[in-house]
Amino acid sequence: MVVATACLHNQRQSRHREDSVVTCLRLRGPHLLANTPPGFLGLGNNGTMPVLNDEVPDEGDYDANRRRGEFDHITPEDFIRGSGHGNPPGWLDSGEITRIRRETPMPYVVVVPVRVDDFGRISKVGSLLCVSEDGSVERTLIAGRVLYHESVREAIARNISKDLGDIALPTLPQSLQPFTVAEFFPTPGISPFYDPRQHAIALCYVVPIPGDCKPQDETLDVEWCDAQGEQLTECIDQMANGYGEIVRRALAWAGA
Structure with missing residues (x-):
């Protein structure tokens, strides 16, 4: 009986260690293996390993209390969803994003907000009155970048909440197939869509x-x-x- 109890205890300890290793591998992925000495699977101090967005430990992890410098007090949800008031913590500053905009296309989502009747037909189309960068008031649609480690569906929800508030209760599309893709160029005349700041694919x-x-x-x-x-x-x-062309395409696509 004593031997059987000891074996069962050892099996439980072994299973617990295996579960811990699996948890660590899920959290760290290839970064864990690349920064771990042979025969050691990250069950101790890995203070030299760089912390990336998806490597911020969850509460209760073995290294949850490890100092992370500027990433202290930041959770994975902060990176994924943001705070609702600008960019998430640790995101690119204005200088870096300006430089990147000059060098590579930016992924965007554009939302045409609508009201529908009892039969699901579009009854009203919404537009936003916003302050532009030059201080003038312009009419536009909901638009914003897709952030790092953010799904397209999350980007749609976040940008709607950012412009319309948390009780707009949007009915997100079941399919991620867009009704059109708008290619914004920083040079006028290349396409119907123009953005002086960047080349954006929306x-x-x-x-x-x-x-x-x-x-x-x-x-x-x-x-x-x-x-x-x-x-x-x-x-x-x-x-x-x-943006007016996007609304026209939306109405044609919906048969309104």
């Missing part, structure tokens, strides 16, 4: 907004136009840099 989605909108961040107001009314044509004509 996936465009129609998203119903059944909740209440509370404009925030740089959004001054949200205006809704009847999908069949003359006011919508005026709103589309007021959208610069090709």
Whole structure:
């Protein structure tokens, strides 16, 4: 009986160590193996290993209390979702993002907010009144970058929340297939879409907004136009840099 109990205890300890190793491998992936001495699977101090976005330990991990410098007090959720008030902690500063914008295309999502009737047909189309970089007021759509380690679906939800508030209650698309892809170039005339800051590739989605909108961040107001009314044509004509064309394509795609 004593021998059997000891064997069972040893098996449990072995299984616990294996579970710990699996947890570490899931958290660290190839970075763990690359920075771990032979025969040692990261169950001790790995203070020399660089900490990347997806390497921030969760609460309860063996190294959760290890000092991480500027990444102290930051959780994985901070990187994935952000704080709702600008970029997540540790993200690129304005100088770096400006440099990268001059060198590589940027992934974006553009959202056409709509109201729908009881049959799912578009009844109203929303547009944002925002303050542009030169201080003027412009009419536009919900648009924003896809952040590092963020899915397209999360990017859609985050940018809607950033502009319309947390109680807009968007109905996110079941499929991630966009109704169109808008290619924004920093040179006018190459395409209908123009962005002087960057070359951006934008996936465009129609998203119903059944909740209440509370404009925030740089959004001054949200205006809704009847999908069949003359006011919508005026709103589309007021959208610069090709956003009006995105609304036209959205209505054609939805059969409105």
